[in-house]
Amino acid sequence: MSDSHARENTPILHARGLGKQVDSGERRLDILTGLDLDVFPGESVAILGSSGAGKSTLLGLLAGLDTPTSGELMLFGKSLSSLDEDGRAQLRAGHVGFVFQNFQLLPTLTALENVLLPLELTPGKDHQARGRDWLERVGLGERLGHLPKQLSGGEQQRVAVARAFVTEPALVFADEPTGNLDRTTGRKVIDLLFALNREAGTTLVLVTHDHHLARRCQRCLQLDGGRLVELDRDEVEA
C-alpha cells in the first residue's frame, strides 16, 4: 500500500456505533442507534431524512457541537470523546465551516464583518482582503457595508456561504441551506456552494430533506430509524 493511497483512505470523519438518547419526560428516546459513517477528504455527502429523523442531532454530533451517548467519533483523526468542549472547539477552529438554515448572521454586523467573524479567532494579517475576496466571489462585492436586514434572504445566505469558506476549512457542514429560501434563490445558492466546494477541494457534509439537492452530492445517505443507509445516487428520487 502506497503512502498516498493510505492518506486517501483515512476518513476525515469517522463514526462507529454512534448513539444518542434524550430524556423526554419519563421515556428515553433513541434518536440515533449504532450509526456508522466514514467521510473521506474531498467528498460531498448528503444526509437525507424526513422531518424529525434526527438530521440536526447527527450534524451537531459530527461537528462536535454535542456529545454522543454511545459510540466512537473521530474528526480529523482525533477522537472527540477524549476532548472536552473547549478541546472540541479548538479542533473546529479554522478547519470547519458552517452554513445554517436560518443563516445565523449577527444583525448588528455588516456583511463584511459577519464574514470576518471566524477569521478573527485566528491570527493573520490579510483578513480584510480575504473577507472582501470571498464576498466578491459570492457576488456581493458591492454590499460589503450592508447590515443583514438590508439584504434579501438569498443574499444573506450567500454571506453565510462566504463566511463558511473564508477560513479555507477542510470540512463544511451545511444544515438545510435552502430551507428558508424560495426554489430559484435556493438553487443559485446551492450552485454557488458546490462551485466553491469544488474550487477549494473542501469536504462537504450536507443535511437536507430535499432530494434534488441530495442528488448533486457524490454520496447520499438516508437517515432512517436512527441509522444511516447508503443510497445509490440513482435511487434518490427526483
Place this chain on the structure above:
Amino acid sequence: MTGHARRDDIFRLSLKGLRRDLRASDVRALFVALALAVAASTMIGFFLDRLDRGLTRQASQLMGGDIKLEQDEPFDAELRRQLEQAGLTLADQVDLVSMASHGDAFQLASLKVVGDAYPLYGQVHVDQGQGVVQVPNGPARGKVWIAPRLAQLLNVSIGQEIQVGQVSLAVSGLIEREPDQSAGFGSFNPRLMMHVDDLDATDLIRPGSRVEFELLAKGSPEAVESVQGLLSRLQAEGIEVEDVREDRPQLGSALERAEKYLSLAGLAAVLLAGVAVAMATRRYVDRHLDTAALLRCFGASQRQLARLFALQLLWLALASATVGALLGLAGQAGLLALLMQFLPMELPPPGWLPLLMGVLTAVAVLIGFAGPTLLRLKQVSALKVLRRELDPLPASAWLVIGVASLVFGGLLWLYSGDLQLSLGLLAGGLVALVVLWGLGWLLLGGVLRLAGRWSNGQGGGAQALRLGARQLARRRQASLGQLLAFAVTFAAMAIITLVRGDLLTTWQAQLPQDTPNYFAINIQPAERDGFIDILDDAVDSRSALYPMVRGRITAINGQPPRDVVPEEHRGDNSLRRELNLTWQEDIPEGNRIVAGEWFGPEAGVGYAGGAQTVPISMESGLAGRLGMGLGDTLTFAIGSQNVTGEIMSLRDLDWDSFRPNFFVVFPPGVLERFGHSYITAFHLDRESGGQVLGELVSAYPGVSLINVEAILGRVRELLSQVTRAVEFVLAFVLLAGVSVLYAALTASHSLRTHESGLLRVFGAGDRLISRVQGVEFALLGFTSGLMGALLAELAAAGVYVGWLDLVPRIHWMMWLVLPLGGALLIGVIGHALSRGVRRQTPMASLGLLGEA
C-alpha cells in the same frame, strides 16, 4: 492549518467588537448609564473634595492662620525661631481693650495691633476715602483704621486724628470687614486697628493690664504637622494653642445638610445607573448569545469567550468612565460657579482621587449589576446554532440582586465611610426589595383585574385596554422586573425631590423675613423700660429681653475644671473667658429640653448665697464638651462671690437663629443681686430704621447697637446658592432616572417587535397597536408610580430621621403625582420609543426575531 487565537487577537477582537456594538441600542444604554453614574459620583466627589479643602483654608482665614498661639505676655525669640525653621510664616498680633478719644468724645475700643505680615490669609475690606477696597495689609505706622461705628461715636472722619493712650494717630480707613473676623459677639467694643510699631508709644502695656499676645503661623500641612510636639509642650505650659485641623469651625447646619444631600443624590444616581446597567445587560446578553454560540462553532473556547466579553465590557467601562469623569469635571465647575460667591475665592484645584473613584465606580457598577448576567455568555452551547431553544438558563434573580447589593453596599461604604450606615441601608433595601417583589405581584394583579373589569365594552379604547393588560399579564415575570426597576427609579427621583423641597422649607423657616438684624446690648436696668418703649413702637419683631451677668467657671463638682474636663476640651473657650449668664422663668424661645426638667419659677426663691446650690439649665453641647450631665454642679465666680448651680436640664438651641442664646440659664431670684445689663435682638427695616437708630443712640448712648444685617445677608445668600446647587444635582438624578427608562425599554424591544408583528398579521391596525402599546406602558407606569410612592415615603422618613435631622411627614401630593405622572411618562416615552417597531412590516418584525 491556522493556529489558535492568541491573547492579543482576543484583545483586538474585543475592541473591534465593541466598536461594532455601539450600533446596538443596549450598548448605548449601557454606555449612557455608566457615564451618568460616573459623572454624578465624580461631580459630587470633586466638589466635596474641593469644598472640604477650601473650608479648611477658609477656617485658617477666620482663625488668622493655621496655628494660633495666645498668652498674656510677648512670645520669645527662641519660639519664633523654631516655628520659622519648620517652614512657617509668622505674624504678631496684640489684642486689648482701651479708650479712644477725639475732642470731647471718649469710647472704649477693641484694639487689634498688627504687624507687617498681617493678614496671613485673606484681605481686609477697608474704605480709605474712595469706597471699600480689599487690601492685603493692615494700617501703616502712625495710622489707624477704625470701625464705622467708632467713627460715628467719636464723630471723627478719615484724615482726622484720634488719641489712643499716649499717642495721637491719623484715621486712614474705615473697616468694612476683617478676614479673621472670628470674635463674634464676644467683643462688643468697636474695632480699632493699628500698627505694632506704635504700640510702645501708647504706653498701654503695663503690668496687670489685660492684654492678649497672639502669634499666628501659616504653612503647609506638613509644616504644621512637624511642630505638633512643640505645640503640645506649649499647651502644657499654659499657652493657648489652636490648630485649624482640630479647631476648624463646624459647617453651618445648612451647608452640612447640603453636603449630605449631595452625597445622597450622588448615591441615588449611582443606584439608578446600576439598575439601568442591569436592564441593559439582559438585552446585551440575549443579543450576544448568538454571537457566543457562533464563536463556539468557529472554535472559540469558553475561556476565550469569557475574556472576549469581559474585555469588551472593560473598554466600555473605561470609555464611559472617561466621558463621565469629563462630564463630572464640567459639572463640578458648574456647581462651583453656583456656589462661588460664598466660598473662599481660591479653591484648591480638583484632585485625582475623585477621578479614580469614578473609574472604580464604573467598573464596580458593571461587575455588580452586569456580572452574573454576563456569565450566561460563557455557558452558551455551540449547539444553539442548530437548536434555538438551547439558551443557557437566565441568571438567578437572587444571584443578580445579591451581587448587585454587595457591590452597591461596598460603594455606599466607600462614599459614606460609615460601615454601619451602609449595612443598615443595604439590609433595609434588601428587605424592602423582597417585600416589594411580593407587593408588586399583588399590585400588578390588582391593576390588571381592574383593567379587565373596565374593558368589557366594545369601543376601541376598551379593546386597547384589554389587549394592553393582557400583554402585560402574559409577561408577568418580565413586567414585574420592569415594575421594580421603575418603582425604584421613581422612588429615588421622588426622594431626592422631596428632600430638596423639605430642606428648602426648613432653611426658609430658619431665617424668616423678620429675623433680627440688630442686637442691643449693655442696656442698664434703669434704661430698660424706656428703651423697650421706643423699640416696640418702631419694630415688627424683637426677641425677649434677657438680663445678662458675666461669670467665670471656677469649679466643676467642686474640683478645678482642668482636673475634670476631658483632656481634648481643656482649652475650651468657656473655661478661659467669662460666660454670659441669664435668668428666665420659662424656657427661652427656640430652645428645646433634651434631658431633665425645666426648673419651676420658684426654684430660686429664698436663695441666700454661700454654699447653697440652685438648679440651672445648661446647653447640651457645652455639657458634652465639659463631660457633664444632669446632677453635676458648676461653680461660677461672679464679681467677688461664688454661685453654685446643679444641672437640672440640658437644652438644645439653634446657634444660627440670630437670637440671644445662653449656655447657662438660672431661675429668677439668684443673679439679680449682681450687676447686670440687658440684651435683646430686633428686626428693623432698612428704610425706616435709620431714624429709630438715631433716636436710640442719642437717648441711650451707653447701649451698644450691633448690626448683623451683613452676616444675615451672607447666610441668606449661602442658603440660596446651596439651593441652586441642590437643584443642579437633582437634574442629574432625574437624568439617571431617564436612563433607566431608556435601558428598560430597550431591553424589551425585540419582544415587543414580535408581538406587534403578530398582532398586525392577525389584522390589527396601526391605531390599535399604537393604543395597545400606549395602554401597556401606561399601566406599567401607573403601578410603578404607586409602588414608588410607597417606597419613597418610607425611605424619605428614614433619611429625615436618621441623616438630615428633619421631622418626617406624609407627602400626599406624591401619591397623586407619581402614579399619574408615571403612567404619563412611561406611556409617552415607551410609546414614542416603540414607534419604529410599529412602522416595521410584519415580515420585517417577525423575520428580525428569527435572526436576532
